Amino acid sequence: MSAADHFSASYSEACRRFLDAAGAAGAAVHSHEHPLKGPDGGMLATDIARIGPANARRILGIGSGTHGVEGYCGSGIQTALLSEGFARDLPPDTALVLIHAINPYGFAWDRRVNEDNVDLNRNFLDHTRPHPKNPGYEELFDAINPRDLTPETMAESRARMKAYAAEHGAAAMQHALTAGQYDHPGGVQYGGREPVWSNRTLRAIIREEMGKAERIAFLDMHSGLGPRGEGEIICTEPESSSTFKRMRRWWGDRVRSTVGGGSLSSDVPGSITVCFAEELTGREVTAGGLEFGTVPIGQVTVALQADNWLHQNGGAKNPQAAAISKQIRDAFYVDERDWKEAVTAGARTACGEALQGLGA
Ligand SMILES: [Zn+2]
Numbered sequence: 508m509s510a511a512d513h514f515s516a517s518y519s520e521a522c523r524r525f526l527d528a529a530g531a532a533g534a535a536v537h538s539h540e541h542p543l544k545g546p547d548g549g550m551l552a553t554d555i556a557r558i559g560p561a562n563a564r565r566i567l568g569i570g571s572g573t574h575g576v577e578g579y580c581g582s583g584i585q586t587a588l589l590s591e592g593f594a595r596d597l598p599p600d601t602a603l604v605l606i607h608a609i610n611p612y613g614f615a616w617d618r619r620v621n622e623d624n625v626d627l628n629r630n631f632l633d634h635t636r637p638h639p640k641n642p643g644y645e646e647l648f649d650a651i652n653p654r655d656l657t658p659e660t661m662a663e664s665r666a667r668m669k670a671y672a673a674e675h676g677a678a679a680m681q682h683a684l685t686a687g688q689y690d691h692p693g694g695v696q697y698g699g700r701e702p703v704w705s706n707r708t709l710r711a712i713i714r715e716e717m718g719k720a721e722r723i724a725f726l727d728m729h730s731g732l733g734p735r736g737e738g739e740i741i742c743t744e745p746e747s748s749s750t751f752k753r754m755r756r757w758w759g760d761r762v763r764s765t766v767g768g769g770s771l772s773s774d775v776p777g778s779i780t781v782c783f784a785e786e787l788t789g790r791e792v793t794a795g796g797l798e799f800g801t802v803p804i805g806q807v808t809v810a811l812q813a814d815n816w817l818h819q820n821g822g823a824k825n826p827q828a829a830a831i832s833k834q835i836r837d838a839f840y841v842d843e844r845d846w847k848e849a850v851t852a853g854a855r856t857a858c859g860e861a862l863q864g865l866g867a
Pocket residue numbers: 574577728729730731
């Protein structure tokens with residue numbers, strides 16, 4: 508079997524294959540059941556597979572499905588690593604914790620967001636304080652959230668975003684579009700006004716699984732940004748931080764900081780990496796996203812717009828539902844063997860280097 512054989516065509520298949528691979532690898536497995544069901548009526552859950560000593564001082568965590576539909580990529584990687592024996596020779600005093608489908612609803616329903624239309628990777632901030640504003644998003648609201656998906660409306664949307672980029676720069680355009688917003692629950696890139704289920708669940712998992720460790724690394728698998736099959740390790744702290752410097756020592760110049768514009772990703776508020784530092788204060792925490800490129804960014808943007816439009820217009824009951832689900836899946840998951848091999852190879856290398864870094 509090659510790495511590509513471990514990728515799945517649905518959430519329920521991904522879940523079953525992950526749990527089978529975890530069992531075969533001798534992992535301790537448990538699940539956090541989600542209150543809602545999948546499109547096939549099946550249970551949804553965030554599943555955890557842990558290998559290594561219960562009191563390990565060093566932990567490598569690998570996450571998938573923070574952005575729902577990106578779980579096709581992350582889950583395939585997790586299952587491939589388990590199946591090919593990545594956990595067989597862990598260094599002493601080290602445990603591996605795989606967190607499968609952090610946003611299981613989005614994964615099962617082919618959405619990047621969760622059951623509340625929330626982008627989980629914008630939700631990890633202090634909701635008792637005023638939420639960040641995104642003036643570019645407000646200015647471009649109608650372009651980012653088109654009223655319909657006709658070629659005329661979509662062309663108008665593209666033209667307005669292009670004009671904004673010409674006037675303010677490509678980075679400002681990307682920030683407007685992707686840095687989240689907290690005022691339009693039915694809009695693209697909504698960050699939520701309270702901690703959502705996956706936020707609360709992940710924090711509980713971190714405390715349970717990593718609370719006793721001293722050195723913790725976490726790589727969250729993402730897809731959709733960058734050249735096809737290539738991986739960037741995204742650090743949400745500035746280049747001057749000790750975290751960024753440690754990440755560079757471990758992973759070299761694949762590490763890019765979102766602060767200051769070196770990364771494929773904008774500097775976004777409420778990123779998932781924040782909660783590791785918050786829940787594990789006083790410990791050495793090295794948390795980042797591992798982002799794999801899929802298709803050109805224009806195609807990703809249109810898929811996100813279509814997905815959001817669909818869910819403001821009947822969701823699964825809309826006659827266009829199946830076509831738009833496929834469109835969003837294709838934007839975040841390249842269903843071709845060479846891509847699956849490439850992303851698994853990138854993740855295998857990065858995870859191996861994380862184990863070395865933790866042990867050094
Ligand atoms: Zn993502």
